[in-house]
Amino acid sequence: MPQSYIKKILEARVYDVAIESPVDPAPLLSKRLGNQVLLKREDLQPVFSFKLRGAYNKMMKLSREELDRGVVAASAGNHAQGLALAAMRLGVKATIVMPKTTPQIKVNAVRARGGKVVLQGDTYDEASAYAQKLVAEKGMVYVHPYDDPDVIAGQGTVGMEILRQVTGPLDAVFVPVGGGGLAAGVAAYIKYVRPEVKVIAVEPEDAACLKLAMEKQRRAKLSEVGLFADGVAVAQIGKETFRVLRKTIDEVVTASTDEICAAIKDIFDDTRSIAEPAGALALAGLKKYVEREGCEGKTLLAIDSGANTNFDRLRYISERTEIGEQREAILSVTIPEQAGSFKKFCAALGKRNITEFNYRYSDDRDAQIFVGVAVAEGGADRQELVASLREQDYPVLDMTDNEMAKLHIRHMVGGHRPSAVASELLYRFEFPERPGALMNFLTKLGNRWNITLFHYRNHGAAYGRVLVGLEAQRSERKEIGQFLEQLAYPYHEESDNEAYSLFLS
Structure with a gap:
């Protein structure tokens, strides 16, 4: 049951590497929408994403013998950087298998944090298969990016912080979903402590694997996945995350590429920071929810989950923003x-x-x-x-x-x-x-x-x-x-x- 995660989240070890990220108001957007809009700033983490919480907590649960064997993961983005930083802090060898198509900026970021990068295959699936091969051949410990109870518990500390920081009215929390690790941890904690608060999952229209699973009442795989919001570009929701999410979230909202671009601009206007597409996804869902429901005077919080975007994507984002709004x-x-x-x-x-x-x-x-x-x-x-x-x-x-x-x-x-x-x-x-x-x-x-x-x-x-x-x-x-x-x-x-x-x- 999701309640089993409460103790795990309370005991999670994340603050050796992570900060308690602030909850910032978005005054311009709040005025425009007629609601109090808050942003949970996970983009301010040392690796510019929440991912290091789960990676570090998982590693802290490993035995000394397991750590000595080294850890391995397949990732093209934020999980790779989080695991590399966690491993460096613990003095553990980390091998990150990344697709050959991974942007150089992300490869360099992993190497800068002490991770050994292995470029393998052209897709995440090919990189993941090679990572599993290393597990079998060299005995490395695989650290899953989302479908692991200790990873989920680490991400759940975001929900714990939200309820500690927002003590007054809180009507809904909007969480981005890829594989579901962040959403599962946040939803499990919030629904146990404050069940009246809605937890709304947000996915890209072209990568809505949770929405598909909720409709079918079972995990299913998308035939195609859009890559614009690469941080949440997952074809199938995690097994453990879906077990939690189907009992804890209130609904799933999807957002288009143009709507995500518009949300990136909204975050910039209020914070002068540039979110990655996956980082602005929750806010795009929040705006869509407000338009659909016509709600006013509510307190709504969106998790800004990351800021790892390539500079050359900003031209495209800017071009699509006005249409998205x-x-x-x-x-x-x-x-x-x-x-x-x-x-x-x-x-x-x-x-x-x-x-x-x-x-x-x-x-x-x-x-x-x-x-x-x-x-x-x-x-x-x-x-x-x-x-x-x-x-x-x-x-x-x-x-x-x-x-x-x-x-x-x-x-x-x-x-x-x-x-x-x-x-x-x-x-x-x-x-x-x-x-x-x-x-x-x-x-x-x-x-x-x-x-x-x-x-x-x-x-x-x-x-x-x-x-x-x-x-x-x-x-x-x-x-x-x-x-x-x-x-x-x-x-x-x-x-x-x-x-x-x-x-x-």
């Missing part, structure tokens, strides 16, 4: 192919801020533009925008929920100059980024030259950057230059740029 509409709109059409269309959008504008001349009848527009949070404003444009006789296709459009098409709109455009000059502009800046730019540019290419994306920088193609002869360069000087925007002619000649001209 439903603050950006992605539209395909047909406008007349004639001078002044861009300006007229911008006027039709009203005071909404344009976040993206992609266009390439196709024929002399219609222009197909790919446009991003800032809208109010929620779907109502987006629907009103689409309806308003259609009332003004603009053919509109809402592609906000179109994965291919968001991932690929937005970066591919364009192509080579069509034969109908005899000659084209290319210019790159910068202008101060503020609401209405794009409209002001188009107004100043006027109708003097036909626009044959247009690319603009608001990246939140101080200056907006626009690439514009003008239907003009090279003999008009001087005249265009004189005109552009009057615009007072910094510009560069790119007509001779190699990238232009290869991909656009």
Whole structure:
């Protein structure tokens, strides 16, 4: 029974390596949601994740003879770093089997903490099989990342701390789930001590192994697992964790990639820290729960479980955030192919801020533009925008929920100059980024030259950057230059740029 974990959690040895992480308020998000939102900051642990709690507690339960044989684990992330640090503190040899596809930053982090890294296979399953081979051949002790009672008890100290730190009203605790170790430990403790507090598990939509198990009332394996939230990318919930979770959690909520990205931004706005996707997962579930239930005035806590993300992923996260918050509409709109059409269309959008504008001349009848527009949070404003444009006789296709459009098409709109455009000059502009800046730019540019290419994306920088193609002869360069000087925007002619000649001209 889950009650058997209470004594294990109370006796867990974690504070030799772990800190009692703070519970921080999220004032900006609390005001926006109309509820008191709290964050349990496990991202502040020495390895930037809760995982060292379970790894260390497990090792403290091993005999001296077992420790002398060395420990081994298969992991591509946080468990590897936690085990390496725990082993270093205890003077124990730790071997971590990692897939060859593991990012170098994580390999280096394990080595920096004294772990021996063995790169084996391309997937976690292949690495895990090799780790079991080491257990059989060399007698090493395998430390499971989640499906072990001592590991679960170590993670359960997070729940113990939450109830010690939040002594007043606490309506629900949201916990991320991969294999289920953290959720099982937290749920077992909270439900025993304060059964009125809801414990809600949160999974990615594309890696919802607990949700599948709860629906089938047995453990089942997902045929495919999404890897964006790699810290919880598990195909099958643990055997022991499921035994506990099926009796302790109140429900499972799933979150999309865009919703997770939006939660990463929310955490940054309130704490100035960057959570990894799995770290922000619980908050994404909290927000979804509030929207579904319409609750107000409640005290809700989400566990920020980690901050081990690769820097190169931030571009993708930033790109998807506004859509995840439903603050950006992605539209395909047909406008007349004639001078002044861009300006007229911008006027039709009203005071909404344009976040993206992609266009390439196709024929002399219609222009197909790919446009991003800032809208109010929620779907109502987006629907009103689409309806308003259609009332003004603009053919509109809402592609906000179109994965291919968001991932690929937005970066591919364009192509080579069509034969109908005899000659084209290319210019790159910068202008101060503020609401209405794009409209002001188009107004100043006027109708003097036909626009044959247009690319603009608001990246939140101080200056907006626009690439514009003008239907003009090279003999008009001087005249265009004189005109552009009057615009007072910094510009560069790119007509001779190699990238232009290869991909656009």
